[in-house]
Each structure stands twice: as C-alpha cells, then as structure tokens.
Amino acid sequence: MASSTVENYLKATLLHEQKADGIVPMGALVEALGVVPGTVTSMVKAMAAQGLLEHEARQGVRLTPIGRALAVGVLRKHRLVETFLVRTLKMDWSEVHDEAEALEHAVSDRVLERISELLGHPTTDPHGDPIPDAEGNFAATKTQDSLDLCALDQPLRVTRILDQTQEFLAYVQETGLKPGAKIRVLRREPASGVLHCELAGGTEVALGLHIAGKIIVGAA
Amino acid sequence: MASSTVENYLKATLLHEQKADGIVPMGALVEALGVVPGTVTSMVKAMAAQGLLEHEARQGVRLTPIGRALAVGVLRKHRLVETFLVRTLKMDWSEVHDEAEALEHAVSDRVLERISELLGHPTTDPHGDPIPDAEGNFAATKTQDSLDLCALDQPLRVTRILDQTQEFLAYVQETGLKPGAKIRVLRREPASGVLHCELAGGTEVALGLHIAGKIIVGAA
DNA sequence: ACCTTGTTTTTGATTACTCAAAATACAAGT
DNA sequence: ACTTGTATTTTGAGTAATCAAAAACAAGGT
Ligand SMILES: [Mn+2]
Ligand SMILES: [Mn+2]
Ligand SMILES: [Mn+2]
Ligand SMILES: [Mn+2]
Numbered sequence: 001m002a003s004s005t006v007e008n009y010l011k012a013t014l015l016h017e018q019k020a021d022g023i024v025p026m027g028a029l030v031e032a033l034g035v036v037p038g039t040v041t042s043m044v045k046a047m048a049a050q051g052l053l054e055h056e057a058r059q060g061v062r063l064t065p066i067g068r069a070l071a072v073g074v075l076r077k078h079r080l081v082e083t084f085l086v087r088t089l090k091m092d093w094s095e096v097h098d099e100a101e102a103l104e105h106a107v108s109d110r111v112l113e114r115i116s117e118l119l120g121h122p123t124t125d126p127h128g129d130p131i132p133d134a135e136g137n138f139a140a141t142k143t144q145d146s147l148d149l150c151a152l153d154q155p156l157r158v159t160r161i162l163d164q165t166q167e168f169l170a171y172v173q174e175t176g177l178k179p180g181a182k183i184r185v186l187r188r189e190p191a192s193g194v195l196h197c198e199l200a201g202g203t204e205v206a207l208g209l210h211i212a213g214k215i216i217v218g219a220a
Numbered sequence: 221m222a223s224s225t226v227e228n229y230l231k232a233t234l235l236h237e238q239k240a241d242g243i244v245p246m247g248a249l250v251e252a253l254g255v256v257p258g259t260v261t262s263m264v265k266a267m268a269a270q271g272l273l274e275h276e277a278r279q280g281v282r283l284t285p286i287g288r289a290l291a292v293g294v295l296r297k298h299r300l301v302e303t304f305l306v307r308t309l310k311m312d313w314s315e316v317h318d319e320a321e322a323l324e325h326a327v328s329d330r331v332l333e334r335i336s337e338l339l340g341h342p343t344t345d346p347h348g349d350p351i352p353d354a355e356g357n358f359a360a361t362k363t364q365d366s367l368d369l370c371a372l373d374q375p376l377r378v379t380r381i382l383d384q385t386q387e388f389l390a391y392v393q394e395t396g397l398k399p400g401a402k403i404r405v406l407r408r409e410p411a412s413g414v415l416h417c418e419l420a421g422g423t424e425v426a427l428g429l430h431i432a433g434k435i436i437v438g439a440a
Numbered sequence: 441a442c443c444t445t446g447t448t449t450t451t452g453a454t455t456a457c458t459c460a461a462a463a464t465a466c467a468a469g470t
Numbered sequence: 471a472c473t474t475g476t477a478t479t480t481t482g483a484g485t486a487a488t489c490a491a492a493a494a495c496a497a498g499g500t
Contacts, residue, residue: 025477025478026479039457040478058479059478259488266487
C-alpha cells in the first residue's frame, strides 16, 4: 500500500501534469509538497524503483500508468470528501481543503463508494473541480471560458475557481462569485481591462484581469 | 501532535485500564498492538519522556492526565465514526471497526463535532460502547447485567456486546442479538448453565455461558 | 539455594522520510 | 569559451517506528 507521503507525491504530480502537460520538474514537487529539493530527489528515486514514476535525470518526472491510476484515486477521494464535508456536514466550502488533505489517505474505497452514493455520484467538487468516476475517467467538460475572455451581456454561471488559496477563496466568498452563482458581464474597460459584472441580486462588482482569469464560467 | 502510532498506544492503554484497573502490563500492549515486546518498551519510553504515560520498570504503564485526555479523545473519535458509518453511510455494524481504526487518526476535532451534531450527539456506538462527550466525560451508565446473571422472565433489551471479534459479531448478527434487540430469558439449565431465550419474533435461542457472559442487557 | 518459565529490556539493524549543506550540471548571457 | 545563476543531485545525518535475538529479571516451585 502507498503511504500518505507517496500518495501526496502522486497527486501533486498528476495535478501538475493536468495543468501543464509534459514532464513535471522536481521544483514543482518541491513547491507543492513543501519539502527541500534533496527530499524530492530521494523520494522520486524510491517511487521510480516501485514503478510509480519515470524519472528523467535533471529533467523531472512523469506518472506511469500504475502511478496515474493511484493518483486519480487519491484525487477522487479528495474531491468527494470535500463535497461530502460541504453538503452533508455543512462545512464552509473555503475551509474543507485542509480536512480533505488528511482524510483522502484514511478513507477506504468501500467508505468512499458509500459517500459517493449518498451524494448521488457528483461530478464536480465545491470548487468546481471535476471528480473522476470509480474507474478513473473524468467526465467530458462542457464548454467553459475564463471570465476575462467571455462574451458581454450573456447569462453565465460560475463553474469553477482555479486559484484555491485561502485569500482568493475568501474574496470569492465575499463577492458571491462561488460556483453556481449567476453572473453577467456588463462591460470591459478598454484601457485597464477591468470587468464590470452583475450578480444575481442585482449587485455589481468590478474585477481586475488577474482575478477574472481565475474564474471559469459556462452558459447559465 | 501525537502520531497515529502514539494515539493507538494511548487508546489501547485506556481500554485496558477501563477493563481491569491498575497498572497496564507491557504484554497487554504487545497483544493489543500486534508488535513485539521490544517495540513496546521503546515506544513506552518515548511516550513517558513526553509525559503521556508513567512507566514503572518491569511492571507496566499508567496514563498521565494528559495521556488520558488524548486517549479519551481518540476513543470518542473511534466510536462516533463507527456510529456515523452505520447510521449515515449504512455500513454493516460488524465491519465498521477496521474503518474507524484508521479514520480516528484523520478526523479533525472540527469535523468530529459536525458528525456528532449530525447524529444528534449519540452516547453509545453500534456495539453499545459508551461515547464520551467533547469534554471527555462518559455518561453515567444505566443498571446493566451480563446476560448470564440476569433474572428470568423479565423483558430485556440487549445494550452492549463485549466481545468484538469478527466471529462473535457475526454470531450475534446471525442470532439477532444486536444492541437494541428485545429478549427474554426463559430458563437456565441447572447443570450446564445453558440459557434459553426468546427473541422478538418469538424465535428461541440456546446460549452457552461463555457466550451469555459477553452480552450485556438492561430493562426493556 | 537453585532451577524453570514467562515477561521485560537491551542491543544492533532496517526502512521511510526528512533536512542542511556541498557538489554538480545545464542553460543562457556576455 | 567563460562566467553566472538556477535547478538538481549527492552526501551525511537525524527521527520515528519497527524486528530479531540475546540478556536480564521476577516469581514460584523443588
Ligand atoms: Mn494529502
Ligand atoms: Mn477542491
Ligand atoms: Mn487506530
Ligand atoms: Mn465500537
């Protein structure tokens, strides 16, 4: 069985591969796992010896099919647990990540399938991230744009928040831009690129480009 | 923070103290934790140095107030998790122990209080074992007898199963003697001590003394 | 007093994970 | 080609948890 540490390495590698495909540099793992570079090198070697990763010296790592399957399983646990914590235990969506970070290693497959069933087999988590099914397949994503690129005056719905730092989630919470929120882009300031949007209650918010780029929307 | 291993040692020590008060011999921990004697000696030394246990050389260990508080917390997590798995996730009461054994170390206090709330702050787990409250106090237990000692012809209710081995739980499951079941003792065979009991549906079961001694009942 | 038996402790190793700090490789930039 | 800066690897060391096997101890029984 893979230890919690190994599971965290696998998940971090998968997330990086999904965000920027190609080889995952050692530094990305250093960053994601909060350890020093030497630690990553030695863990990666051990995991490569176990057949979970391929290690290109001085370049980085790639998941093997076995490693990927395990990583997807951990990601599924993480996201289903987050969904469970929000929907069943009524926890705040902006505080569930850390809890899930620990529980993803302790929840058995048996318990996980019970949770999935209880929740009606959800396909996205509270942050809008896709939940792979029990076989490891991600549902085909609907057409979605980041908020800074989408058309004016269309009825839209927030589907996903890409930046999941504590501060950004708090900001999103506060402005009411949570996944599920209805939104319409009123206009774009030509010079700055600042967006003016209308929220459900008629309230209006102005968003800088760097913020809008981290919010994904789809047709309402 | 106490590691999972340390939490397991603390919980095992607490359970032994509750069952047979006085000092807990090293051998009891060897047995409970499934490790060799030398391992227990060195773990116990480390935990004593941390102020979690008192170690009387060649005698055994006792929980310190700090160690006891931690142990009670772990036990509370274990039993609330078991209750949650049975009541909310509809898992079989005879298979939840192993799941709880892992989850008790991963569930945070915050999550635990949500679970307790969701369940209406239960005071006993699926096996009938008491769940301490958030301050670490066990509810005063109602008058209860082991089945081999109680009066004839009284309407009784099973409240607790002491032997929680897989086989015994399966037996209890099969005969329908689960906590909550109504039962009446019809007669006791003078020589052998074998009990004849009537269950809810009118079915009758014969129980040997060794079995009856592990089933606790209270007034129905 | 001596021996036997069961329990506990010691000793010496091993595995997994980690850090600090020094060494190395590589990609540019001049 | 040489220098510089950054990423990666190596080396040496430490902690937590474990085992195997030998040693020490505590009681009792003879
Ligand atoms: Mn994690
Ligand atoms: Mn998420
Ligand atoms: Mn446990
Ligand atoms: Mn229980």
